[in-house]
Amino acid sequence: MDNQHPLGRHPGWPAKLGPLRVKAGQVALRPPRLLDGGAWSRARLRDQAHLENWEPTAPGTWADRNAPFAWPGQWSALRSLARRGMSLPFVITVDGELAGQLTVGNVVRGSLCSAWVGYWVASTAVSGGVATAAVALAVDHCFSRAGLHRLEATVRPENGPSLRVLAKLGFREEGLFRRYLDVAGDWRDHACLALTTEDVPNGLVNRLVADGGAAWA
Ligand SMILES: CC(C)(COP(=O)(O)OP(=O)(O)OC[C@H]1O[C@@H](n2cnc3c(N)ncnc32)[C@H](O)[C@@H]1OP(=O)(O)O)[C@@H](O)C(=O)NCCC(=O)NCCS
Numbered sequence: 170m171d172n173q174h175p176l177g178r179h180p181g182w183p184a185k186l187g188p189l190r191v192k193a194g195q196v197a198l199r200p201p202r203l204l205d206g207g208a209w210s211r212a213r214l215r216d217q218a219h220l221e222n223w224e225p226t227a228p229g230t231w232a233d234r235n236a237p238f239a240w241p242g243q244w245s246a247l248r249s250l251a252r253r254g255m256s257l258p259f260v261i262t263v264d265g266e267l268a269g270q271l272t273v274g275n276v277v278r279g280s281l282c283s284a285w286v287g288y289w290v291a292s293t294a295v296s297g298g299v300a301t302a303a304v305a306l307a308v309d310h311c312f313s314r315a316g317l318h319r320l321e322a323t324v325r326p327e328n329g330p331s332l333r334v335l336a337k338l339g340f341r342e343e344g345l346f347r348r349y350l351d352v353a354g355d356w357r358d359h360a361c362l363a364l365t366t367e368d369v370p371n372g373l374v375n376r377l378v379a380d381g382g383a384a385w386a
Pocket of ligand 1: 219220223287288289290291294295296297298299300301302323324325328329330331333334
């Protein structure tokens, strides 16, 4: 399938999104930086129990995969995919500090114009509206400057907080993918939820703000 876009090779990248104010603080998205390694590693090493049941299985130990020395390789891979128009990787910040990541991946253009969205938020910042605000910012960006038509999220049915984030944003549950992804050492079922541009004609951030879930910062 044609992966080029009439407006350019990778419209919408690089970008800074937000900020939005939520209970946890001021939420913004920006491209990952090489210098994020220390904060990224500290959060990920501390949060193994919070994160590993929801992330794809990968070779090596958690400690090795999330050590400071692992970041330059990850950063470079994310940047390379972004430069080729296949991904929009973001760091989530709360009050200017790294508090998670949000990645729009597998960008396919042509007659599909679709991608998936994935995210994590550090345990120190959860339940304060951070992921909800971050996903809303990303959706609006993808449906405007990045020129996409559909975004999907796949979530384990056991992941209550993530399903709640998507429900608050009006993502539609489209089906259950059986044994879809190798997560935490086994093939796990995932619910597939999605939005298309028609679902949010006035923007998702506008709707979130109108519903009281966030405020313009
Ligand atoms: C899922 C995750 C990103 C949510 O981040 P967050 O910043 O806490 O999200 P928000 O605060 O915007 O929303 C979380 C909602 O879930 C609710 N919640 C918390 N624990 C819950 C549970 N066990 N079951 C159901 N809902 C729950 C919160 O109360 C909140 O809803 P509310 O605003 O109506 O009160 C975060 O928990 C995380 O990183 N988890 C580990 C990684 C992960 O699961 N990534 C997603 C993979 S699909």
